[in-house]
Amino acid sequence: MIKLTGVSKVYPRTGYALRNVNLHVPKGSFVFLTGHSGAGKSTILRLIQMAELPTEGELRVSGTSSARLRRSDVPKLRRKMGMAFQDFRLLKDRTAEENVAFALEVTGARRSLIRQRAARLLGKVGLAARGQAFPEELSGGEKQRVAIARALANEPFILLADEPTGNLDERASRGILDLFREINANGMTVVMATHDLELVRRHPSYRVVELSAGEVVFDSAGTVREEAG
Amino acid sequence: MLQALRGALAAFRRTPVLVVISILAVSLSLFVFGLFALTAFNIRGALSEIEERVEIVAYLSDDATAEEAGRAEVEIRDHTQVLDVRYVSKTEALAIAGRELPEFREVFSGLDANPLPASYEIRLRPGYRTPEVVEAVTAQVIAYPFVEEADYGRDWVARLVSLQRIAAGATVIIGGAFAAVAGIIIATAVRIAVAARREEIEIMRLVGATDGFIRRPFLIEGWLTGLIGGLIAAFLTYLAHRFVSATLMEINWLPAEWLMLAVLAGSAYGLLTSAFAVRRHLRGL
Ligand SMILES: Nc1ncnc2c1ncn2[C@@H]1O[C@H](COP(=O)(O)OP(=O)(O)OP(=O)(O)O)[C@@H](O)[C@H]1O
Ligand SMILES: [Mg+2]
Numbered sequence A: 001m002i003k004l005t006g007v008s009k010v011y012p013r014t015g016y017a018l019r020n021v022n023l024h025v026p027k028g029s030f031v032f033l034t035g036h037s038g039a040g041k042s043t044i045l046r047l048i049q050m051a052e053l054p055t056e057g058e059l060r061v062s063g064t065s066s067a068r069l070r071r072s073d074v075p076k077l078r079r080k081m082g083m084a085f086q087d088f089r090l091l092k093d094r095t096a097e098e099n100v101a102f103a104l105e106v107t108g109a110r111r112s113l114i115r116q117r118a119a120r121l122l123g124k125v126g127l128a129a130r131g132q133a134f135p136e137e138l139s140g141g142e143k144q145r146v147a148i149a150r151a152l153a154n155e156p157f158i159l160l161a162d163e164p165t166g167n168l169d170e171r172a173s174r175g176i177l178d179l180f181r182e183i184n185a186n187g188m189t190v191v192m193a194t195h196d197l198e199l200v201r202r203h204p205s206y207r208v209v210e211l212s213a214g215e216v217v218f219d220s221a222g223t224v225r226e227e228a229g
Numbered sequence B: 001m002l003q004a005l006r007g008a009l010a011a012f013r014r015t016p017v018l019v020v021i022s023i024l025a026v027s028l029s030l031f032v033f034g035l036f037a038l039t040a041f042n043i044r045g046a047l048s049e050i051e052e053r054v055e056i057v058a059y060l061s062d063d064a065t066a067e068e069a070g071r072a073e074v075e076i077r078d079h080t081q082v083l084d085v086r087y088v089s090k091t092e093a094l095a096i097a098g099r100e101l102p103e104f105r106e107v108f109s110g111l112d113a114n115p116l117p118a119s120y121e122i123r124l125r126p127g128y129r130t131p132e133v134v135e136a137v138t139a140q141v142i143a144y145p146f147v148e149e150a151d152y153g154r155d156w157v158a159r160l161v162s163l164q165r166i167a168a169g170a171t172v173i174i175g176g177a178f179a180a181v182a183g184i185i186i187a188t189a190v191r192i193a194v195a196a197r198r199e200e201i202e203i204m205r206l207v208g209a210t211d212g213f214i215r216r217p218f219l220i221e222g223w224l225t226g227l228i229g230g231l232i233a234a235f236l237t238y239l240a241h242r243f244v245s246a247t248l249m250e251i252n253w254l255p256a257e258w259l260m261l262a263v264l265a266g267s268a269y270g271l272l273t274s275a276f277a278v279r280r281h282l283r284g285l
Helices: A041-048 A073-079 A096-105 A111-124 A140-152 A170-185 A197-201 A224-228 B002-014 B016-051 B066-078 B090-100 B102-110 B131-142 B154-195 B198-206 B211-247 B256-281
Strands: A002-011 A015-025 A030-035 A056-061 A081-085 A158-162 A189-193 A207-212 A215-219 B055-060 B082-088 B119-124 B147-151
Touching: A002 A041, A015 A041, A015 A056, A015 A207, A015 A215, A030 A041, A030 A170, A030 A197, A041 A056, A041 A158, A041 A189, A073 A081, A073 B198, A081 A140, A096 A111, A096 A140, A111 A140, A140 A158, A140 A170, A158 A170, A170 A189, B002 B016, B002 B211, B016 B154, B016 B211, B016 B256, B055 B131, B066 B082, B066 B119, B082 B090, B090 B102, B119 B131, B131 B147, B131 B154, B154 B198, B154 B211, B154 B256, B198 B211, B198 B256, B211 B256
Parallel strands: A030 A189, A030 A207, A081 A158, A158 A189
Antiparallel strands: A002 A015, A002 A056, A207 A215, B055 B119, B055 B147, B082 B119
């Protein structure tokens, strides 16, 4: 599914963002990536999206290797992963439904299907009634739901979320987590970066991978040594 | 393709002000270029009209036989540089003089003998109306023993040629400068239009759009901006032409091929600059 082998990422100006990371995320699992600010959580997620390539080591995502990546592989891979961010990244000049439809349009899906699909996805995240609302007319929690509906549009196998609750209050955060749990229960892999330890503690059954200064310092699945050795 | 066209239309719907401003910027800058082209075209036309009048006149001595004169006329006409030769007999010369110089009509009619010589009026082909060729042809004509004198406006031809050079140089330099300014304005307008949708491009990439899919609507938009801007500029230039013709002086309208070429070049340039502008946003994975 997702496998990082000896992955390091060096930025020319700031040095090591990740150092020799070994991580295996099996299909269907739920992983919290935690760690202090600057620990490298976002960097791992960007590498998994193949938005950047590792400086050393290899990353495999659903059969695609970072070592043999062609530019044309990237869009195909991105359609297989859904992404959500702290800042939602919705288009302000489009309605909720159009924002979801956007992810379907780029795949060249039939127009008659897109509207219907978008409406159904919004229903799935509990926003059936807000399809015609623009982002500025939605609360933070609702915006994140729209973003998640968009992330799910192309039926990805994995959902990557970078601090999706970072801008949300406690209640909204819990709602998003419930949604993730439901998505995960349907078989989708979820990797979520967060520094909200309270939230992590509330879900003890999920795997926790802690990063510090670019290194994996704790893995509740206990695979750190195993993979390194 | 259809989807890309729809995308371009959607862009217009979302940012109409930006689209209108960029089309205006393109039209106005191309309009300035069009005005320049109109001016240059008319100056060139006027100069080549003057150039038509470049002519060598060879005066024949009175004892030249008709046969000699006829043979020489054929020989001169055979030169590749020569467009045509007109033989003006003594009688014709007198008639012309009488017609064109009425003050002397009395004097001429009072004479028993015709004092005017017969002559050849030699006109050169376009492209050969230069001081060098005129000089060379004159020298050949004067070599005939029965040609007494051959004349052309030496200073006048030289001045015309240098005037044409100045006009051509100015066309290239000023035209180039106008074209460069128009080019920069168009490129900037397109770049702003693309940058305004940077976020959209980022999200498109995020959800797995291919580079081609992202690029297409922008290319169509750039092409349309150039095309519409070019057509508006052509129309404005035409209005200017009508206005000048009606108020100042009669001027010629540009050849249709020029216009078509300019509009095509404008739309191709719009497409190209869009491609460049989008490329900046497609760097990296
Ligand atoms: N594009 C970049 N260029 C240079 N350095 C970068 C870049 N992105 C991240 N870094 C550096 O890499 C390190 C890890 O950053 P990263 O964004 O992964 O941290 P994070 O764990 O997500 O932090 P936060 O909780 O604040 O989001 C930081 O030291 C950061 O300065
Ligand atoms: Mg981060």
